Amino acid sequence: MAISIEAARSAPSVASHQAARLTAVDVVLSAPAGTVHALRDVDLDVHAASSLAVTGASGSGKSTLLSVLALVRRPTSGGVAVDGHETSGLDRSELVSLRSSRVGTVFQSFHLEGSLSAVQNVMLPWYFKHGRTARRTAKERALGVLDLLGGVHLADRRPTDMCEEDRQRVAIARALVLDPALVLADEPATSLDRDAADSVAELLLAVPRLTGAAVVMVTARSCVAAAADRVVELDSGRIVSA
Numbered sequence: 378m379a380i381s382i383e384a385a386r387s388a389p390s391v392a393s394h395q396a397a398r399l400t401a402v403d404v405v406l407s408a409p410a411g412t413v414h415a416l417r418d419v420d421l422d423v424h425a426a427s428s429l430a431v432t433g434a435s436g437s438g439k440s441t442l443l444s445v446l447a448l449v450r451r452p453t454s455g456g457v458a459v460d461g462h463e464t465s466g467l468d469r470s471e472l473v474s475l476r477s478s479r480v481g482t483v484f485q486s487f488h489l490e491g492s493l494s495a496v497q498n499v500m501l502p503w504y505f506k507h508g509r510t511a512r513r514t515a516k517e518r519a520l521g522v523l524d525l526l527g528g529v530h531l532a533d534r535r536p537t538d539m540c541e542e543d544r545q546r547v548a549i550a551r552a553l554v555l556d557p558a559l560v561l562a563d564e565p566a567t568s569l570d571r572d573a574a575d576s577v578a579e580l581l582l583a584v585p586r587l588t589g590a591a592v593v594m595v596t597a598r599s600c601v602a603a604a605a606d607r608v609v610e611l612d613s614g615r616i617v618s619a
């Protein structure tokens with residue numbers, strides 16, 4: 378049985394706290410010509426069940442911000458909390474565990490497994506977390522999320538037999554299958570034509586309403602940013618408008 382929109386809405390809620398919180402975050406990176414201050418004194422609350430667009434010129438720190446939120450890059454200084462969990466005291470395996478259970482990521486180039494059907498792709502994070510023991514539950518959950526995103530008809534198709542918009546629909550479903558508090562997307566529609574890009578952006582911006590997750594999306598398109606609940610603009614690693 379597919380999971381309905383109502384069931385997804387009643388999934389564990391993050392409403393009692395922020396989906397993510399950055400406090401005075403600095404990221405300093407080593408570069409051949411010296412050091413680069415990729416993020417400077419960034420304070421940011423990502424509210425549960427809301428969408429946030431991140432904009433800024435090339436090199437302003439957008440991808441670095443997402444990598445910090447994804448718990449992939451530790452800040453040089455400052456605090457990061459995801460879904461109410463402070464991360465500064467966590468070791469690498471604890472960070473990986475928090476990321477895999479509470480953060481979903483949507484990649485520009487989909488990163489779907491071509492030899493698997495859509496529903497099998499969506500089930501993958503479930504298998505990594507729970508093993509193959511709960512196969513039936515995994516499939517029900519995957520079909521439910523595909524249904525939620527208007528993609529249940531794609532379930533048995535392989536990524537190679539779909540248009541790019543539908544591939545990204547499947548990739549978004551995969552990002553949602555473990556019911557994350559936070560979904561991150563770094564320019565998720567760059568490789569798509571304008572109409573498909575709009576549909577993908579629309580779908581991502583609907584996720585907070587559909588599942589209660591917060592969505593943080595890097596976008597260069599002002600119309601997409603304007604459709605988000607909030608916009609932050611970065612300039613040389615600083616938030617210049619929020």
Ligand SMILES: Nc1ncnc2c1ncn2[C@@H]1O[C@H](COP(=O)(O)OP(=O)(O)OP(=O)(O)O)[C@@H](O)[C@H]1O
Pocket residue numbers: 406407408413414415433434435436437438439440441442
């Ligand atoms: N691995 C790295 N090592 C050193 N410097 C880096 C590294 N990654 C990014 N930088 C630098 O950090 C700054 C911020 O980069 P970042 O990729 O976060 O910006 P961006 O806004 O996402 O840019 P773009 O829109 O071009 O992807 C830039 O000056 C960049 O050159």
